Amino acid sequence: MFDLLVKNGRLVCSDGVKEGSLAVRDGKIVALLPVGQEAEGRKVVDAAGCYVLPGAVDDHVHFNEPGYTWREDFRHGSRAAAKGGVTTVIDMPMQNLPPVSSAKIMQKKIALLTGKSLVDYALWGALIRSNRDKLSELQAHGAAAFKCFMCDPGKDYTDLRLGEIADRLNLLKSIGGLAGFHCEDYTLLKKGKEDCLSKGKVSPQDYLTVHSVEAERRAVSDIIRLAKGTGARVHICHVSHPLVAELIRQAKEEGVNLTAETCMHYLLLTEEDLLQRGGICKCSPPLRSREAVKQLWEYVADGTLDTICSDHSPCQLAEKDDRGPKGIFGAWGGLSGVQNSLQSAWDYIVNQKQASPVLVARCLAENPARIFGLYGHKGELKAGFDADFVILDPEKKWQIEAMDLEYLHKFSAFCGLKGKGLPVATYLRGECIYKQNKFPTYPAGRFLPVMGGVMDETCDY
Ligand SMILES: [Zn+2]
Numbered sequence: 001m002f003d004l005l006v007k008n009g010r011l012v013c014s015d016g017v018k019e020g021s022l023a024v025r026d027g028k029i030v031a032l033l034p035v036g037q038e039a040e041g042r043k044v045v046d047a048a049g050c051y052v053l054p055g056a057v058d059d060h061v062h063f064n065e066p067g068y069t070w071r072e073d074f075r076h077g078s079r080a081a082a083k084g085g086v087t088t089v090i091d092m093p094m095q096n097l098p099p100v101s102s103a104k105i106m107q108k109k110i111a112l113l114t115g116k117s118l119v120d121y122a123l124w125g126a127l128i129r130s131n132r133d134k135l136s137e138l139q140a141h142g143a144a145a146f147k148c149f150m151c152d153p154g155k156d157y158t159d160l161r162l163g164e165i166a167d168r169l170n171l172l173k174s175i176g177g178l179a180g181f182h183c184e185d186y187t188l189l190k191k192g193k194e195d196c197l198s199k200g201k202v203s204p205q206d207y208l209t210v211h212s213v214e215a216e217r218r219a220v221s222d223i224i225r226l227a228k229g230t231g232a233r234v235h236i237c238h239v240s241h242p243l244v245a246e247l248i249r250q251a252k253e254e255g256v257n258l259t260a261e262t263c264m265h266y267l268l269l270t271e272e273d274l275l276q277r278g279g280i281c282k283c284s285p286p287l288r289s290r291e292a293v294k295q296l297w298e299y300v301a302d303g304t305l306d307t308i309c310s311d312h313s314p315c316q317l318a319e320k321d322d323r324g325p326k327g328i329f330g331a332w333g334g335l336s337g338v339q340n341s342l343q344s345a346w347d348y349i350v351n352q353k354q355a356s357p358v359l360v361a362r363c364l365a366e367n368p369a370r371i372f373g374l375y376g377h378k379g380e381l382k383a384g385f386d387a388d389f390v391i392l393d394p395e396k397k398w399q400i401e402a403m404d405l406e407y408l409h410k411f412s413a414f415c416g417l418k419g420k421g422l423p424v425a426t427y428l429r430g431e432c433i434y435k436q437n438k439f440p441t442y443p444a445g446r447f448l449p450v451m452g453g454v455m456d457e458t459c460d461y
Contacts, residue, residue: 005041027429055087055388067097080339080406085390085423117445142449169232183219202327245299279322279331310337347419
């Protein structure tokens with residue numbers, strides 16, 4: 001007798017889509033049963049007509065807790081995640097007060113988050129100027145990776161210059177740590193922005209000019225060079241352009257220890273959205289040309305871009321206003337997307353590109369789980385793994401509407417987008433955490449400690 005049996009679904013596994021049942025006991029997947037094999041479950045879910053995918057692992061979200069909870073918090077962010085089929089998030093260390101720059105701060109954050117999240121969560125640690133001597137302890141306390149800015153990250157966080165990055169990569173290499181980079185060239189951005197502000201050139205087009213493809217390329221090629229030189233494990237965050245992806249493809253071919261992510265907004269929205277809709281579509285790196293957006297797909301299809309994350313980075317609606325004296329430069333640069341990544345990736349990859357559902361599972365679950373040390377527990381429908389899965393109805397049509405968003409602030413650049421194929425139920429460790437607009441009353445999400453690239457097996461997280 002199993003605790004839960006999910007019958008008649010099309011199971012999206014890493015080696016193909018299989019008809020059959022998913023058998024769950026004690027929160028783990030214990031077997032994938034072929035059609036016709038009899039089994040009993042205390043609870044039975046009929047997934048006829050639907051796909052069953054591994055729960056998405058969103059490796060890049062900003063839930064802003066503690067410190068910036070007027071923009072987003074774990075209660076709202078994790079509800080949105082659950083509704084969107086995301087069962088694990090990896091939360092960023094900035095837009096936190098203080099930034100997660102030491103083990104003590106991380107432990108406080110973990111304690112604070114207990115009982116707040118509907119989904120499991122791992123944490124990025126800070127990689128800033130002042131915390132060189134804290135990286136080892138952060139790693140030892142379970143930080144999944146370290147986030148570094150090459151350009152000005154705004155207040156409360158510091159960027160690192162190339163010499164410092166080389167130094168930190170050597171250090172991280174010695175402890176098996178993973179560094180993730182926001183890649184835009186410091187000098188090009190700083191000079192460009194100062195120049196624009198001094199001349200009153202503050203339109204969305206000016207923002208695009210400053211945050212050029214060249215600024216992103218230059219930063220990525222610097223990081224590739226340092227990754228090569230140090231041999232450290234490096235992850236490139238939010239790749240926005242095919243020319244940037246091409247650098248990564250070549251580096252991977254040369255054997256550089258490198259992974260990369262993109263986001264659905266770089267695959268679905270274009271710079272025309274920014275030009276027409278203004279601040280609401282401002283992100284960094286910015287949205288790119290229609291042609292670039294089209295070409296970026298090739299790098300998802302060929303595996304250059306390993307993961308698709310949301311870079312969910314919300315704010316209050318008023319912060320998106322680009323009519324102040326600083327124009328577009330004064331508007332908040334981040335998009336809300338954790339709830340809509342899986343449905344939009346499904347529609348884009350399976351319906352529009354006619355690619356396999358396996359690619360959706362690979363980019364949104366398996367690869368992020370592998371890269372961030374969660375694999376073995378998360379990322380696949382496989383015996384022994386946590387029973388984190390999503391039931392997706394491929395025929396369900398949708399249009400993204402503000403009122404359906406679970407975010408603290410119910411707006412998104414994705415509003416208005418239409419497609420087909422929607423998560424209808426989400427399970428975390430065998431328990432339903434979302435179905436028909438209902439959520440459990442007690443949030444069962446847990447902290448996932450990652451130890452040197454591998455989730456700690458001994459820790460009863
Ligand atoms: Zn981010």
